[in-house]
Amino acid sequence: MTETDAATPRERYRSQVRAEIKEHAREQIATAGASALSLNAIAKRMGLSGPALYRYYAGRDDLITELVIDAYRSLADALQAASAPGPDPAALAHAMRRWALDDPQRYLLIYGTPVPGYHAPDHVTLIANELMTMLLDACSVTPPDRPTTPLDAHLENHRDWAAHHPAPPAVLHRALSLWTRLHGVLSLELAGHFAGMAFDPALLFAAELEDLLAD
Amino acid sequence: MTETDAATPRERYRSQVRAEIKEHAREQIATAGASALSLNAIAKRMGLSGPALYRYYAGRDDLITELVIDAYRSLADALQAASAPGPDPAALAHAMRRWALDDPQRYLLIYGTPVPGYHAPDHVTLIANELMTMLLDACSVTPPDRPTTPLDAHLENHRDWAAHHPAPPAVLHRALSLWTRLHGVLSLELAGHFAGMAFDPALLFAAELEDLLAD
DNA sequence: TGCCGTTCGTTATAAGTTGTAACGCCTGCA
């Protein structure tokens, strides 16, 4: 998935084992969450002893980091595919929602509670920028038609994160709202905080989206 | 804080030690997150040996559960205080934001990524209902004046979670939006996803709130 | 005042975890 098939047999074998390790890690995370990831358990399931894994990953953090990068890459691909027919904020939002519900722990791996000490490597911020660009592209069609808000004025002077993008402040505003509303519904839903409430989160999601695009 | 001062000296001593354990746990969580909570470390800092703590808490989960309940209680109190002058959704929202920023890990303890296997005890759902009631009370003033949405219609038939509350569907809708928008901005902010973006999340938060109350 | 039981804190132990070190095999390259 990430490693290209290499020239030498050794490297090919190595990347194959790395992929297999990640596969086991993914399914373990999907069922028990990232905090329950155990290198020992993965090793046992692969029929080899604990320390063997350290030939392939420097440690737990290294493995998780690569899973995070894979998750980002997968999300970026999904959103890219959704934007293929043309930029459309609603299509983008629904694609992201589908992607999250398809594997909740993978979503939480990216947007869930972070480990306080952990700092993301550059790869991650690069893909995050890519996601932001797609979001801005989608929000650039049908730009909002409403009076300037205080946030718009603020974003006029604090748009470093979109310096490369020609979108006007109102579009930046809309992109941020889309992102946070999406995440607001999604993360509470995935965390089970709607559990006993018996309403359909998809409709709340749709309502938030429609309200955003109605301006 | 939670235990009442008891009759016998033994019980008084016991509740005092329990409180001291929680105090250490709280500050440990505040700096390193809930996943890094170590009973051994707490014991050492209190000058006693590891297994001694098991006289006071059945285990790690038991301690965390009590911290979660305390956090809910603290949040409920903060929102109660904010609602004292009279129901006001904006005041409630800002109180919740202040409470979260005051101790991010405490907020994440409640609304962060949950452990897949874990199931909250009844106390928690009771306080959660209390929070929901305050939210509905606040949203009941200045009810939204807008045409009925599909979500409104859906909530008409799926309002078990607000069965005891007389609020109309549009108010339920607004309460849900307030909650999810609040959490959307807050959790991304606390997770550091706005890190390199250099805009002020407080203004985004204010804009989301104003948009919600403008209808 | 003295006794006696409950509770507390201890050490020892079990079963985990991550991660390092040292050793041998086996592969694949020259």
Next chain:
DNA sequence: TGCAGGCGTTACAACTTATAACGAACGGCA
């Protein structure tokens, strides 16, 4: 065919949560 490097192993260290068993201290009660 030889040999160097990668690979997997066992052994070990330093952690963690959690239980068991023992001794001491404390408090209620006669």
